[in-house]
Amino acid sequence: MLHEFTGNDRIAYFSMEIALEHDIPTYAGGLGVLAGDTLRSAADLALPLVGVTLVSRAGYFQQKIDSIGRQIELADTWEPSTRAEFMAAKVAVQIERRTVWVGAWLYRVKGLSGVQVPVLLLDTDLPENNLEDREITHHLYGKDAAYRLKQEIVLGVGGIRMLQALGFNIHKHHMNEGHSALLALELLNRYSYQIRDLRPGESLYDAPIVRSKCIFTTHTPVEAGQDQFEYDMVERIADSEFMDLQEVRKLAGEDRFNMTRLALNLSDHVNGVAKRHAEVSQAMFPDYKIYAITNGVHPHTWTNEFFATLFDNAIPSWRHEPEQLVRIDQVPEQALWAAHTSAKQQLMDRIKKTTGQVLDAALPTLGFARRMTAYKRPDLIFSDIERLRNIARKRPFQLVMAGKAHPSDEGGKHLIEQIHLHIKELADDLPIVYLPGYDMQLALDLVSGVDVWLNTPLRPLEASGTSGMKAAFNGVPSLSVLDGWWLEGCIENVTGWAVGNAAQGDEENDILDLYHKLENVVLPMYYDDRSNWINLMRGAIGKNAAVFNTHRMIRRYATEAYML
Numbered sequence: 001m002l003h004e005f006t007g008n009d010r011i012a013y014f015s016m017e018i019a020l021e022h023d024i025p026t027y028a029g030g031l032g033v034l035a036g037d038t039l040r041s042a043a044d045l046a047l048p049l050v051g052v053t054l055v056s057r058a059g060y061f062q063q064k065i066d067s068i069g070r071q072i073e074l075a076d077t078w079e080p081s082t083r084a085e086f087m088a089a090k091v092a093v094q095i096e097r098r099t100v101w102v103g104a105w106l107y108r109v110k111g112l113s114g115v116q117v118p119v120l121l122l123d124t125d126l127p128e129n130n131l132e133d134r135e136i137t138h139h140l141y142g143k144d145a146a147y148r149l150k151q152e153i154v155l156g157v158g159g160i161r162m163l164q165a166l167g168f169n170i171h172k173h174h175m176n177e178g179h180s181a182l183l184a185l186e187l188l189n190r191y192s193y194q195i196r197d198l199r200p201g202e203s204l205y206d207a208p209i210v211r212s213k214c215i216f217t218t219h220t221p222v223e224a225g226q227d228q229f230e231y232d233m234v235e236r237i238a239d240s241e242f243m244d245l246q247e248v249r250k251l252a253g254e255d256r257f258n259m260t261r262l263a264l265n266l267s268d269h270v271n272g273v274a275k276r277h278a279e280v281s282q283a284m285f286p287d288y289k290i291y292a293i294t295n296g297v298h299p300h301t302w303t304n305e306f307f308a309t310l311f312d313n314a315i316p317s318w319r320h321e322p323e324q325l326v327r328i329d330q331v332p333e334q335a336l337w338a339a340h341t342s343a344k345q346q347l348m349d350r351i352k353k354t355t356g357q358v359l360d361a362a363l364p365t366l367g368f369a370r371r372m373t374a375y376k377r378p379d380l381i382f383s384d385i386e387r388l389r390n391i392a393r394k395r396p397f398q399l400v401m402a403g404k405a406h407p408s409d410e411g412g413k414h415l416i417e418q419i420h421l422h423i424k425e426l427a428d429d430l431p432i433v434y435l436p437g438y439d440m441q442l443a444l445d446l447v448s449g450v451d452v453w454l455n456t457p458l459r460p461l462e463a464s465g466t467s468g469m470k471a472a473f474n475g476v477p478s479l480s481v482l483d484g485w486w487l488e489g490c491i492e493n494v495t496g497w498a499v500g501n502a503a504q505g506d507e508e509n510d511i512l513d514l515y516h517k518l519e520n521v522v523l524p525m526y527y528d529d530r531s532n533w534i535n536l537m538r539g540a541i542g543k544n545a546a547v548f549n550t551h552r553m554i555r556r557y558a559t560e561a562y563m564l
């Protein structure tokens with residue numbers, strides 16, 4: 001059954017989450033969407049990848065929000081047999097000194113010209129396993145650290161064994177974030193660099209075969225955000241066979257078992273996801289060379305039907321060669337504005353249908369949607385309610401928001417409640433809608449249906465950010481703090497606007513500048529200078545979407561990492 005995929009060498013792309021389709025809940029946010037977009041571009045460009053992830057039968061969670069802004073978390077289960085084929089292979093891993101069997105589902109990512117990229121969804125919910133072990137692959141980012149470690153054993157170790165059992169020939173292993181770093185220990189085992197075989201004075205750092213087969217993309221700009229485990233937990237849970245913990249400490253860190261360290265030590269190519277992020281990571285890890293490959297988004301997935309039709313007519317090769325979007329200059333104003341108006345109306349219709357709230361399609365509309373967590377500062381725009389009220393009284397506008405908080409992120413949940421208070425406070429002057437259940441579908445509706453995409457993270461914590469890139473594919477300019485990709489994408493008044501300055505993250509200054517730009521630049525241009533506004537839409541498409549897409553990104557991985 002797999003012969004179509006096993007005849008040639010492939011790059012195995014490992015990710016804890018992969019957004020395959022909007023309603024398959026194997027993703028939580030940006031990392032998973034990036035993984036999905038990467039595989040979609042690989043399929044479009046006929047690059048031989050194979051994705052490896054967990055089946056996450058119980059998903060991340062479904063979000064409801066009650067009338068005072070409290071997040072309600074419901075299970076988001078799915079049935080893999082409806083979208084994937086069960087594979088006739090089983091592999092075993094050791095967890096808590098028990099044998100845990102791992103099966104796999106095959107999902108096919110289909111490219112534009114019919115090329116397919118296989119994705120393996122690892123599943124421990126098999127009759128051979130005890131009830132506890134059957135749940136290991138149920139909850140994406142669920143439960144506690146021990147549960148996470150078990151998942152990472154299944155992903156890293158189980159993933160490598162499954163690829164082999166199915167007959168894949170893998171010449172590179174790409175770790176999308178550190179969750180899958182145990183795969184490198186499994187490779188050390190396989191290539192006989194057994195830790196127990198080391199002679200005195202010999203180091204695992206002399207494991208060139210393994211390093212030459214591993215690529216690591218880091219996504220976390222702070223040490224605290226890295227995946228780490230206490231060694232006594234590692235000892236209790238992880239396979240005693242390959243875990244000579246004294247030696248492993250040299251690779252994964254002396255105090256705690258740090259997945260980022262492990263991946264850094266066993267990868268020949270390491271990169272951050274934007275130029276600034278690579279610099280920040282380089283300063284954090286001066287002993288390693290960290291390159292920059294800036295993220296992107298998948299063209300076809302993130303372009304609303306109205307813009308897709310417009311591009312198909314004006315720039316027919318855009319799906320394969322999104323760099324051709326530079327030619328958007330040739331598209332007449334009315335055509336651009338008509339596509340945007342249709343997308344905006346579609347969003348307003350969706351809002352009316354799902355919430356009963358009626359927004360005015362004639363008003364300038366700001367969008368803000370992302371994971372609700374402190375560093376994203378979703379409340380920055382509410383810092384001075386009276387100032388905001390006055391801006392809206394002078395030139396009316398409206399705001400649409402969405403985002404989930406991780407179930408254990410109390411700060412994030414509190415932010416959602418605070419925002420709901422502000423919505424009430426501002427009700428007479430500034431219509432604000434908060435839509436529950438942020439997923440890929442809602443993301444596309446939002447990034448294409450608003451006029452301005454707002455982003456106000458705390459520098460330098462936005463490693464890349466990708467939703468602004470999605471907006472760009474729909475001619476929507478960003479108003480954003482200069483962090484992550486926006487440092488590379490922002491051309492003031494051409495692709496959007498900067499909030500604050502690039503050098504330092506002074507919150508007070510960010511707030512003042514946000515209000516200043518909104519009041520004196522963004523809203524006046526929308527109301528008084530439509531022609532210039534449409535030029536801005538052209539800038540977003542021709543200068544951002546043309547560059548910040550996963551076609552460009554994966555070609556860079558191919559030439560700078562996969563072909564090494």
Ligand SMILES: *Cc1c(COP(=O)(O)O)cnc(C)c1O
Nearest residue numbers: 029030370439440443465466467
């Ligand atoms: C694109 C996307 C994200 C990531 O957006 P950022 O700008 O990186 O925060 C998160 N969640 C969903 C559902 C998305 O589509």
